[in-house]
Amino acid sequence: MRKTTPVHKVCCNLFTLSILVWIFNLLICSEAQKTAGVKQDSPSKAKVTTSSEWIEGSLNAHNYFRSLHDTPPLVLNDTLSEISQYYANYLLKLAIQNQGSGRVYFDHNPEAGRARIGENLYYSTMPSIGIPLPPSYAVLLWYEEIKDYNFTSAKRKQTSDQQAKIGHLTQLLWSSTLQMGTAYASATLKNNQTIAFVVANYYKQGNLILRDDESKLYLENVLSPTVSDADINAAIVKTDVKSWLKALQKSTANTNETPEKWRKTALMKHNKYRSRFGVEHLRLNSDLCKVSQMWADYLLEKGLQTFNAYGVLNQIESNFIGTQFLRLGESSLFYVTGTNEVSPEGPARIWYSGRRFYQSSQQSKKSVDLQADRFIQLIWKSTTEFCVSYASGVAVNGQNLIYVVANYYPGVNGNKADRMHNIHWNDDNTKFSELIIEEDIDDDDDGCCSFGTILLIILGIAAVLILMVVGSIFLLSVFKKSWYESIVRTFKR
Missing domain, CATH: 3.40.33.10 (CAP)
Structure with missing residues (x-):
């Protein structure tokens, strides 16, 4: 075998070195592309001021x-x-x-x-x-x-x-x-x-x-x-609410806790009304419970300070962060009561009564009244997540205050196409006018009328009977008098 000359050795070494340099450059470029993907002077950069x-x-x-x-x-x-x-x-x-x-x-x-x-x-x-x-x-x-x-x-x-x-x-x-x-x-x-x-x-x-x-x-x-669509909605709420709760916690002390049984009863009442419109039932969401409880506490703290001698609170503030940033639906109520309790079915009943302010034929509100908005939110088809909470306390004038706050996800939006899709009527073509005039006879789960209603019915029947008796006596007395006078005239002849 011919002996390799020094020149060949040099060439081989140079070739090997060039291969190594090429591989090294390739790795460096690849890493630079991995970490930045751009040249050092493009795109423009700035010192990060975001926390x-x-x-x-x-x-x-x-x-x-x-x-x-x-x-x-x-x-x-x-x-x-x-x-x-x-x-x-x-x-x-x-x-x-x-x-x-x-x-x-x-x-x-x-x-x-x-x-x-x-x-x-x-x-x-x-x-x-x-x-x-x-x-x-x-x-x-x-x-x-x-x-x-x-x-x-x-x-x-x-x-x-x-x-x-x-x-x-x-x-x-x-x-x-x-x-x-x-x-x-x-x-x-x-x-x-x-x-x-x-x-x-x-x-x-x-x-x-x-x-x-x-x-x-x-x-x-x-x-x-x-995961399922329902789990995706719950995930959105959880991520959405997390950062906001941290900010709100700094502005209010969470001193109230709504009983779980109360919330479940309120949920059943909501779903009972939603069934009339053929839309899916809501489910309780623990993150929304935190939001509604915290906002009820916030309103109570503020209300205790601003509640005036005339028993009037100037304004119930909407949770701007919840409704705008988180796009939650919200309904709220303010009570002045003799006790520190509120019926779990009462809020939904009041919100559902807002149907009287809504006109289905044009898919638009008769009024911009808040009652109509609450009704729309209650029956909104796309809403899947829900929770309601209340906070109670004694105002400076000694009266008991109760604030009820309900949150929904997704909330109502003003898009016309979404309204057409989400304000849903039953498949049996139940007329909205029938729902409008329908009385809430079934406000109690057993379908019976309330004690007050029964009492009114009894009093009404009694009044009718009394009028009938008085009328009969009057007619009888008039008839007897005419009959007696007729006999006397006959004998005088």
Whole structure:
């Protein structure tokens, strides 16, 4: 065998070294792409000013919903959070500059798109209430697009509005996406409204479109849920309520606890009324019980202080966080009683009586009265989760106060199409007018009338009998007198 020359050795060594360098560079590039996915100078980044607790809360919400689809959890990527912070700041800056114009610039970050980074956006305006936007709120809105997504065809449902968005959901659930970053920016505008922008960025990017295997990619990356629709609703409530409860706990002392038996009886009454409209029964939700109890306690504390000598409370405040941020339905009542107890069936009976203010033929309210709203919420078809609580105490004037608060999920919304779908009539075509004039004879479960009703009936019958007797005596006396005078005239002849 010919002996290898030193030149050949050098060439072999150089070749081996170049192979090693190439492999090393490949690994470095791959790792850089894994952790950032972008060049160092693009997209633009900013120092993260969003709290780590908020970012962690958003990550947990992402992973909770991904777990319902047996999808791998995401991990935080600081570079992606810096990109999110920069763009949230940028959107907020434009909003402040253009306040008063009625226009809000709200479009995706083109730099993130060019770098093949996924992105979800959200913004809101709300009254300044001193409580920051919950970290799970935007994630929940993105996930709620599940109602319009068909996991079998990997497309929007045919029964859904063709403008309904589903892209936020698919990016949130995209199984090939393993990293995320997020941030938000907010400010109070001149009109005392708080505007907030939430940006979430993802790597690898989801929602890959305009490819021959587009449908296949969606089927592989957006997996069907492994739990029932009812469990999904309960999961949404649980995630939604968690961060808000933490904020409200600081403003009120939870001193009351509504008995479970009372709640179950109230639930039965709700479901009894819902059955008249052929809609599914509600079920008690422990997280909603916390919300309703805490708000009843809050109202009681405030009411004890503001309840005036005339026995009038100026206003029962709506739970703004619960109804706006969490999109819960809410009904509330205020009682002045001689005791510290309230019937579990009473609130539902009063709320159901609001049917008299609603006109079915036009699917619209006769009145904007709160009573009609409470009735609509009670029979709303899509609502599945429910709880009701009360809080009682003694006011400064010595009278007993009781506040009753009920929360529902999902709550009523003003969308006309949703109203047509959710205000549901029985399949036997029961006329709404019949329900309007129908008296609540069955307010008691045994179907009997109340004691007061029975007493009124007895008194009515007695009054009729007395009138009949008096009338008979009068007629008889008149008849006898005429008969006697007739006989006397006959004999005189």
